[in-house]
Amino acid sequence: MPAKVDHEARRRDVSAAVWRVLATEGFGGLTLRAVATEMGATTGLVTHYFPSKQALIVHALELAEARTRELVPSIEGLRGLAALQQALAGVLPLNPEGTEINRVWVSSWDVALADPALHALEKARYKRWRARLKPLVEQAQQDNDLPPGNPDDLVASLAAFTHGLVVQALFDPRAFSHKRQLHLLKTHLEALRP
């Protein structure tokens, strides 16, 4: 069983190329050739690591989720509203990588809405995100920093606010500077305080 190259590492190289293509061209521009030339190789290499384009897309989406998770700064040491604010701010396009990730994310919604399998994946991803936010919301409610009521509703509303802000910021980064995004988030959370 030969192992002249590190299979996993090489696969990550392909991943990186996929990512770069997505960040610049969006899902509409994701082709095997684009990925191949991006890493100075041929389609043969790409298909060697990913059996089909569908597999490549799925992988790209997993990648986006993973990157999102590691982008969001640690909320260790924080709890309640402060942790929540940190968690939400971490999703915003406040730096080049955050912008990149969100571009990929938003751009994926086209394929995700058209393809049932991807649709299901995206739906599950949203669910997971809300589940991760929920305990923070509940803490904030206990601290009387957020109004009482169904925490699931609050989580959904906050997720909505955040992603809606992401989209607007992507299309008009000038009007939605980093400072303003954070200000909007902060003000929004304060306005909700009972």
Place this chain on the structure above:
Amino acid sequence: MPAKVDHEARRRDVSAAVWRVLATEGFGGLTLRAVATEMGATTGLVTHYFPSKQALIVHALELAEARTRELVPSIEGLRGLAALQQALAGVLPLNPEGTEINRVWVSSWDVALADPALHALEKARYKRWRARLKPLVEQAQQDNDLPPGNPDDLVASLAAFTHGLVVQALFDPRAFSHKRQLHLLKTHLEALRP
């Protein structure tokens, strides 16, 4: 100068076909052939009314905006918070047509992020939407139904909340029933009341 067919009417037929394709396949599936077969014609007809695919895309986006505007129910007789709630609720995917429009809308963000010209159009569209909401927000502030402060910030936040809700509802219509969407909107506005 012959006029055996109503040029404008025929053009609208093409429009309708474009729309049906977008609603089912998204922008990724928008091709001249798809439009042509959708209306039982050939690519020759399509190109006769739209010189290029880019023109077709631009037209499709204008169509989406027009449909959105006529979808939103009249807010005549209403003012302030009530009008605002109505205006925002009108954007939500609460019926088949609303769902269709939003699907097209969200799906367009892929191409819109990748193409500079479309990017500019989308940015302008967002700006127009916020401008239309602004007077309602200001009225609501005067009525003390919304907290004081920069109205532009409030508008952006409400637009964010609404569109973020749209996206979540598109991906999980079961979890975001019509009733719940309206409930979330109502609760959200109430929570903002000073």
Place this chain on the structure above:
DNA sequence: CGGCGTACATAACAAGTGTTAGGTATCTAC
């Protein structure tokens, strides 16, 4: 009725698509 310009079908085009099949080099294991 003859000419002209519009409306569209037909069809070809070059380019780009995902997928698949050899082919070759190179390493490991014996």
Place this chain on the structure above:
DNA sequence: GTAGATACCTAACACTTGTTATGTACGCCG
């Protein structure tokens, strides 16, 4: 050193893509 498996390139495949040119039918104006 030989056998076998992996890594990757080359190249072809069958389509699909947007665009363009050609042909034809047909209503209007003179």
